[in-house]
Amino acid sequence: MKPLRVTPTHGPEGPRLYVTLVTGRTLAWYDRDTGRVSLLAESRRDDVLGALAPYVTGPLTVGPPPVPTPADLVRLSLHPDDDLAPNRPGEALYAELGDAPPARRFRQDPRREVLAALQSVGTELEGLEHTGWRVLHSVPLPGRAQLDHLLIGPAGVLTVHTVPAHRRFHVNASAAAPHLRRAAHDAERASLALAAAVRPVLAVAGASRVDGLPPDGLLLLREGDTHAVLAHLGGVLKPADIESLYASARNRHTWLRA
Incomplete structure (x- = not known):
């Protein structure tokens, strides 16, 4: 047997x-x-x-x-x-970092900074579950891409792209432009896969100061303010709708059409 x-x-x-x-x-x-x-x-x-x-x-x-x-x-x-529900923040990075050559482990590997940012934001998002939100991490997309985090809750469906930052982060600086495009593109792909409206979110981790205003339609999250920001978004989805979308989102095959 x-x-x-x-x-x-x-x-x-x-x-x-x-x-x-x-x-x-x-x-x-x-x-x-x-x-x-x-x-x-x-x-x-x-x-x-x-x-x-x-x-x-x-x-x-x-x-x-x-x-x-x-x-x-x-x-x-x-x-x-x-089932994507067990995925940890930065799931793919665990295997990558474990396979890193020994010589590289003694230097600062930039992937470790990314993983730390994903873990920090992921922990904060998981704290929303008692308020009716559902959270998924490291959602795989075709082409080896992935969504850092997916939120489904009373205020709708949100894709969260995480950016590790040092000291000051300016949303309108040229260095931030690729992250803004990535956040918007993630939301577009999620909307296609789930057949639902999806709002892009940029989560900045590790910055002592965040300046500037995001483009219209994009939500900016700073560490520690997630609960307050999402609480002001209002209600869009009923509990049954949340569970239905979550059921679809946690199925790996849903994302093959993204």
Whole structure:
């Protein structure tokens, strides 16, 4: 019998471990916060608990799953390799930096600065989840491109392009122009993939001062002001619309048409 696969996720429902067959079929999931194993295949109970044993601490309760939430239904319908929800900020950079030649590791690798900026902004965006937002990181696009972050929430759909900055960052300077174009292009591609209106966002990380006004239609985020800025955008999407768009966005195949 082939071994079972254990995949960690961290979504709106909290940290979970999903136990699947190699074909992608889900047999169970373990909620780390509650210590509960929701079992979909009673006949594989012993196999599931054996697969989870190295990851479990404390007492367990095992039983059939509760009535599934929309997020559960989406997760159960996706093969683990196609679900983008577990992606970390800067996902592709982890492998790149791990493969860097030893000599380069002793010099300042600019990719580390980019990764730090992506992590900082990503952490701030994840703090919005308790207010009804859904967040995805490192969304792959055709041509080896990717969206740094995608936000779906009450104020609509936003693509967030992250810029690491030193000291002062001027939005209207020539050096900022490529980032403004990238932010706008990301939103266009996301709009095509999701068949929805998408607003571009430029998030500046690490700057002690940010000057200038962004072009019309582009939202500028400085570190620490994300909650305040998004709170003033108003409401556009209902909870059901948010969940529907999030279900589509977390599916890797959605982005093949971007």
